[in-house]
Amino acid sequence: MNAPTIIEAPNTAAVIAALQARFGDRLSTSPAIREAHGRGEGLRDLAAPSAVVFAETTEDVAAVLALCHEARVPVIPFGTGTSLEGQLQALGGGISLDLGRMDKVLAINAPDMDCRVQAGVTREALNHAIRDQGLFFPLDPGANASLGGMAATRASGTNAVRYGTMREVTLGLTVVTPQGRIIRTGGRARKSSAGYDLTRLYIGSEGTLGVITELQLRLFGVPEVISAARVQFPDLASAVQTVMAVMACGIAVARIELLDALQMQACIAWSRLEGFAVAPTLFLEFHGSEAAVAEQIAMVEALAGEHGGSAFAFATTTEARSAMWRARHEAYHAARGLAPGKDSFTTDACVPISRLADCIAESHAEAQALGLVAPIVGHVGDGNFHMLVLFDPADPDERARADKLAASVSERAIRMGGTCTGEHGIGVHKLDALLLEHGAEAVAVMQAIKAALDPHGIMNPGKTVPSLPPLG
Template identity: 60%
Template sequence: MPDLAKAPDEALAVDTHGATAAVISKLKDRFQDRCATSPALRQQHGHTTTWLENQPPDAVVFAESTQEVADVVRLCAEHKVPVIPFGAGSSLEGHLNAPFGGISIDLSRMNAVLEVNDQDLDCRVQAGVTRKQLNSYIRDTGLFFPIDPGADATVGGMAATRASGTNAVRYGTMKDAVLGLTVVTADGRIIKTGGRARKSSAGYDLTRLYVGSEGTLGVITELTLRLHGQPEAISGGICTFPDIAAACNAVITTIQMGLPVARIELLDAMQIRACNTYSKLDLAETPTLFLEFHGSEAGVREQSETFSEIAGEFGGGPFKWATAAEDRTRLWAARHDAYWAGKTLNPEADIMVTDVCVPISRLADCVAETAEDIRTEGFLAPIVGHVGDGNFHVQILVNLDDAEERRRTEAFVGRLAFRAIDMGGTCTGEHGVGQGKQKYMAHEHGEALDVMRSLKRALDPDNIMNPGKILPQS
């Protein structure tokens, strides 16, 4: 393996046995300028968001077809050199780092929409297609792809991390959106999983195995995705509440009543203050729900009125409708920019961002306890979340060069993870495990973690596929 102590800006680090150097030499012969080893480009393909150390790969290959990916993986497998898939680089838990060196396969140039079957509400795309690109391509068909994690991520990366986002409460997550995959396995074979049929009883569900595997079992190169019809009418708006508990309880009641809300997002008072500054809004600085309803004109009107009644029961309201499309767009743009807005609270600070997810009945308890923990620690840490499915995020502004401050922040993140797990939830609802959340996997999964390790060994016996992710060392 390559020297693990190499600096991020060091030139090519040659491993003891020369395997990585040999692989890179062959890749350069094959791919010419599409195989790059410059320090800056390598660092861009390591971890670049939030708090984890950047651990760059030894080289980056820009693949343009499934066969090229297979050729790279087969060569790496022959020499037992690590492979790290790369999409848009927006993951948050160190998924893209190369702690043992190796080759980053950048799939961003594999960005073709291969087919759209509007009658069947599905499409087939290459892994480098982004969600915005896909929705732009299919807009005229009357269909849309609803999974919306905020960042303009590639759909391959979204599948690998089992992403979700603001629409998940109605349309589900990537595990619900992916019908089939083309995957390059750890030995360089090209396999297809699933298909266009909406259900199947034939064999193991390999599609669901690879969705969420974070590149540790294979490289996703193509996806068959479920699409949805664009709603006839959209109603959206905001509703303020006296405190976080009241807002969460309104969400719980809304979901338990079966109200088909498309989006329901919580922003605490600190996050609203940040959004007002960054997005030039003038919202009241109090816990606020952003909502959106999809359906017929009559349906969304009825749903909005029902929610208004629910909010009133918890001291919320009034529910202010954003009837114009541009007003809704402005509100949701502000929500999606929450990460960058948080920086305005302390522009000199670093950011440590984390997420958890709990059963909806425990949402109010988990958020309230977390808010109290933040207050006790004295952190600048806005809360924002896709609370319709029990998922929320905390963005802690911290000086990572201050060892004590970093220790306190990491301890807080740990308490939050264990709190969520002990409430029957998970340490991550959508960010994934990567490197950052490995330490919580045993507490969440128990003996099932050994089954995951067995699957990893069976499908990747030489541990070359994105090693050092998801599974903590036993």
């Protein structure tokens, strides 16, 4: 769908002047910097902000929001720029609030396995900071995203099948409201019945209700043994049936990733892989004690064999695991290599595992019918898959067909009992799908929450919740 049109606030120039006086060279109106903040990785349409402010403290964020709230100027929070559904587009200009300099690990509580970080800390930086404590932060959405951005989009990634999503690993937040008030939600306790769950309200809100500036996060012990494996199948259904069998048996796999044949073709060429066929492939990882991992591997190998799996291979050393996972980690660049010179966006959906093979097969068939190249990868342990759609940005018809395919994937997932997005979020690309998934009355409740917390509508306007007339 097309992004909604928003008229730029008339007070923007005055707000920029006031922010310039407070922040000095930490405010930029450079066209290059504005353009770099006007789109993410997935949806490449550019909508640049009027200015960019580089915040360094929660108080900086509060000052920006208080001023913009008073003047009714939009604010778009920015982490590392890796969002995939247009969350960073400044649809009506305004201020891009860059949190990348808020990159301090504030506290590590090893006995309780938790930590507190500023929102600009990336997942790789956190793991580097805690590596000598015998701890790690398991969520891996693929990109080296900021933890604040991961919370804002309710990210998950390859390890979610075992460790959960940002919803499960976030204990509490510091949030700046649109009016510039600073609040803390949650705490360090592993559970609470104290009042409304504001932490979960802000997780997944995509910067539309406030700005997350600090996070209290769960950490996990580094497993005694980590082993990776890969296995190939004659067809997609056999691979998915294996996944269903693994999950039904309660095998605690840490990762279970699917690449379809087209994606494997791309990866074999891009990463110069040897020993792989152009066939649907599962990549798995097992965490635990030596005995537990050995048992898990034996069970998975047996289940895969029952469904036609072959070329089962293992890797236990860090170097061997990295080499085996290279195909999955380089999938995005490999897929882009299928059609050099074309642009792309990535859409995702999540369905009950029993419908995963059908959903992927129908989506693949539609891509072929539309004449589009669209390889598929998936976090199939929880029914989540991604389709990267390639198109010529200079060809309006091909772009329209690409948008049609993305919309169809969302509609198909909803029809099969799933959701239009497992981890990318709504942004601007899936506003129609949100309405289809939840219905007008539920969306009206979301609108009421938005209006109550952000009455002037300055927080990332035009995203996440569609603009609809009130019911009744």
